[in-house]
Amino acid sequence: MDRLEELIRAKIPCPETGIEVKHTVCAICSPAYNCGINAYVKDGKLLKVEGMDEHPRSRGGLCTKGLSNRGYVYREDRILTPLRRVGERGEGRFEPITWDEAYKEISDRLLAIRARDGADAVAFFGGYNKWYRPWLRRFAHSFGTFNYGTESSTCMTAGWMAWKVAAGQLARPDMAHCDLYLGWAFNPYYSGYLNAQAAERAKAAGTKFIVIDPKITPTVEKLADLHLRLYPGTDGALALCMGNVLIQNGWIDKDFIRAHVHGFEEYAAYAANFNESNVERLTGVPYAQVLRACEMIRDAKSISSHENSAPIPHHKNGMQNYRAITALLALTGSFDKQGGQLPTRHTFTHQIAGFETREEEWMDATQPEHIRPAVGEERFPLWFHTEREMQVVDLARQIDEGTPYPIKAVFGMGMNFRMLPEDGYLAKALGKLDFFVNADLFLTDTCKMADLVLPVCSSLERGELETYPGGYAWFTQPAIDRVGESKSDVEILRDLAVRMDLGDQELAAGYEANIDSMLTDVGVTVEELKKAGVPVKVPRFRPYQPGTRLAQGLDTPSGKFELYSELIAAHPEWGLDPLPTYCDPLDGADPAQYPFVLCSGGRLPHAIHSRLHKVEWLRAMQPEPTAQLSVEDAQALGLKAGDDMELYTPRGSITVKAKPSHRVQKGVVFFYHGYSEADVNALMDKDHVDPYSGFPAYNATRCGMRKKAKP
Amino acid sequence: MSKRYAIDLDVSKCVSCGACAVACMDQNDLNVKQTRPFRNVFDMERQEGEGTTYSHLSLACMHCVDAPCIVGCPSACIQKDPETNLTVFDTTNCIGCHSCAMACPYGVPGFGPDGKMVKCDGCYVRVHHGLKPACVKACPTGALRLIDLDGPEEIAPENSLRHRSMEMLSKQV
Incomplete structure (x- = not known):
């Protein structure tokens, strides 16, 4: 092998090989991360990725998922041109058409539906990632409807709602300064390595960790000083019992409560119901361990608590459990103090960077008159009150039943019907629509149901604004050639806004002009950010001073941290409880027939949603959809590792591989979501949802398990 | 200047997330x-009495100092890279006999669709250019390291996959 061949094979960036390293961003998982990528590129093609050393937050890191970007970007089922359906819905037969034809058809069909049935007859559905969401929301408003909703109808928002109800805004843990970290469902080794690195630094500096998780995860192994192993969905009962123990022993911050907490007496009276007599029965955690946890809280100078998007919220009692958890921060005076939970706001597309843009004002500048209720608004009034968008959990029902008014068309961007419980119901409902468009990178099962499919590009093929904690902003540049004729989601929305003559000059002006207007108060322009090439600190960033918000008074009816929500109390017609009351997390199926708890919440390090299941490198890590169950249950059912087993509920059954593990408690089975061939959401009940947030209870469904008989 | 490198794993830091792979x-x-x-x-995981212990491993070519695969290959395809001492290969003459795989105590050598041997080469060309092996660069917990065998010990012996496996092998011999 000659030297040049060796250099090319090793992908060494240098003049001889012609390989260049370009900075770009990973958008596979949450915008809370958006790690920097060094893309090895030649002739516009991506040859390799690695972490971007010059990035101030990710500092050269990339996780299992992010490292698969080349497999993701060049996945076999990337859509190359706009497509028009020629077969039956779901059959997947399409003909390629031009962008002009696609735009014309979308424009004509949506405008005709608006003229005939009103703008609300069209629902705008955003999937994942989140980068284009302000544009899609504004587009829906400019079109004339509040029927814009996203994947966040089932992820993260319930936690934010809990915070908005309690404190008027979100809050984040100040892990770097805390004495004790309450790691509710905390497993960053699988879901966010930057958080794992931060936790390891904190642990080395003396921070103690209590991990509250049904599973024995690597986080339990590596970080936990105390592991509270509760049953899925019982976090509220555990948190209320902890609150009660703290109160009974006087291990609370009375001055803080007097000055800043509303509803303490009512809370204390309710929490007293959770005590030594019942906590183990309700949660599986022995009272002695609850007491031990409370002693650790007593001995800590500062406590912060993990915020999480899915594990706590994905229960029918999810938002209430979240409130019960945040209550511990109020009782101990840990809110808005260094080392506690610091109030914050989103900077941009759900990123929290410590400075404020005009994103919110921009995306809501063309709100229509609110005449008819948005999809899900009547069923989930608190959701609409705090979020002002449709709750997509109710979309299938409204399409199917036509009440309170019919939905005739869905315009989706990255929409995935499989994300919803009992998802066959939504798939069937989509079949009833007059018109269904979906834009995506890949020809997914949902795209196959659409009348028109639009190809979008990945984050490596476009430029976009990113913001990062510590006051950083970055404007990326495309690192590689676009695959096929794909366009960015925002370009599509701009083109359509012009074509449909929505009269929205801002949308017509395009992404960079829009970003400049959102950055007005930040003291930096797109041009300057582009020139910098890497994330830079924005000029007007000032670190938050803990205590500021409390001194101003919180944005709640009482101005205080509300353990008793005056917002909820003011709306008895909602039928919701002002206190963080607790209920059993399971559905109503017969426990004799369905004795196990099916939890689709345990994460895999090589998967997020369904988007990586078809990336071969990652799929090789666990080729077959596999359920983790306890060794005890496996023995009782005669199951060994690798055996075929069935998971079943009254809705149906799926066949998966068995993986017995001591990591899982007896009576519980974990199975990851998003597999077309073993779709766990099909087993769930569409009405087993949280009445507060609308979130589906993905993490606690009664199920049966059995060994699959050999054919 | 030539060095003697190997890739080692701090087993106490590994979480088997697969980023390296x-x-x-x-x-x-x-x-x-x-x-x-x-x-x-x-x-x-291993059950011992009432308790269970959990452990994690990331395994590829260990770049042994006295690599048995080198001796085992009848076609002299495998050698030590003079600059890094990593175990590299040129399989032009590979006859696909699997002798290397038989000789390797870790079962590392694999075979491509053409029947010829393939394995980790320690990204030795990257190392020549001052870059880390791809797996080492990627490891989010800092468990995988490119270690200098003649430098100070970077991983405590009780956590070093290299130390522990050598110990195990020496017991077998």
Whole structure:
């Protein structure tokens, strides 16, 4: 092998090989991360990725998922041109058409539906990632409807709602300064390595960790000083019992409560119901361990608590459990103090960077008159009150039943019907629509149901604004050639806004002009950010001073941290409880027939949603959809590792591989979501949802398990 | 100046997340349908009495100092890179006899669709250019390291996969 061949094979960036390293961003998982990528590129093609050393937050890191970007970007089922359906819905037969034809058809069909049935007859559905969401929301408003909703109808928002109800805004843990970290469902080794690195630094500096998780995860192994192993969905009962123990022993911050907490007496009276007599029965955690946890809280100078998007919220009692958890921060005076939970706001597309843009004002500048209720608004009034968008959990029902008014068309961007419980119901409902468009990178099962499919590009093929904690902003540049004729989601929305003559000059002006207007108060322009090439600190960033918000008074009816929500109390017609009351997390199926708890919440390090299941490198890590169950249950059912087993509920059954593990408690089975061939959401009940947030209870469904008989 | 390098794992830091394995696939254009990955991770548990211990492993070529695969190959395809002492190969003359795989105590050598041997080469060309091996660069917990065998010990012996496996092998011999 000659030297040049060796250099090319090793992908060494240098003049001889012609390989260049370009900075770009990973958008596979949450915008809370958006790690920097060094893309090895030649002739516009991506040859390799690695972490971007010059990035101030990710500092050269990339996780299992992010490292698969080349497999993701060049996945076999990337859509190359706009497509028009020629077969039956779901059959997947399409003909390629031009962008002009696609735009014309979308424009004509949506405008005709608006003229005939009103703008609300069209629902705008955003999937994942989140980068284009302000544009899609504004587009829906400019079109004339509040029927814009996203994947966040089932992820993260319930936690934010809990915070908005309690404190008027979100809050984040100040892990770097805390004495004790309450790691509710905390497993960053699988879901966010930057958080794992931060936790390891904190642990080395003396921070103690209590991990509250049904599973024995690597986080339990590596970080936990105390592991509270509760049953899925019982976090509220555990948190209320902890609150009660703290109160009974006087291990609370009375001055803080007097000055800043509303509803303490009512809370204390309710929490007293959770005590030594019942906590183990309700949660599986022995009272002695609850007491031990409370002693650790007593001995800590500062406590912060993990915020999480899915594990706590994905229960029918999810938002209430979240409130019960945040209550511990109020009782101990840990809110808005260094080392506690610091109030914050989103900077941009759900990123929290410590400075404020005009994103919110921009995306809501063309709100229509609110005449008819948005999809899900009547069923989930608190959701609409705090979020002002449709709750997509109710979309299938409204399409199917036509009440309170019919939905005739869905315009989706990255929409995935499989994300919803009992998802066959939504798939069937989509079949009833007059018109269904979906834009995506890949020809997914949902795209196959659409009348028109639009190809979008990945984050490596476009430029976009990113913001990062510590006051950083970055404007990326495309690192590689676009695959096929794909366009960015925002370009599509701009083109359509012009074509449909929505009269929205801002949308017509395009992404960079829009970003400049959102950055007005930040003291930096797109041009300057582009020139910098890497994330830079924005000029007007000032670190938050803990205590500021409390001194101003919180944005709640009482101005205080509300353990008793005056917002909820003011709306008895909602039928919701002002206190963080607790209920059993399971559905109503017969426990004799369905004795196990099916939890689709345990994460895999090589998967997020369904988007990586078809990336071969990652799929090789666990080729077959596999359920983790306890060794005890496996023995009782005669199951060994690798055996075929069935998971079943009254809705149906799926066949998966068995993986017995001591990591899982007896009576519980974990199975990851998003597999077309073993779709766990099909087993769930569409009405087993949280009445507060609308979130589906993905993490606690009664199920049966059995060994699959050999054919 | 030539060095003696190897890739070692701090088993106390590994979580078997697989980042190393995927980085390796990307670096080496691995077709997982045809060829076994060069690097694999293992998430293991063992019940002992009432308790269970959990352990994690990331395994590829250990770049042994006295590499038995080198001696085992009848076609002299495998050698030590003079600059890094990593175990590299040129399989032009490989006859696909699997002798290297038989000789390797870790079962590392794999075989491509053409029947010729493939394995981790320690990304030695990257190392020549001052870059880390792809897996080492990727490891989010800092468990995988490119270590200088003549430098100060970077991983405590009780946590070093290299130390522990050598110990085990020496007991077998």
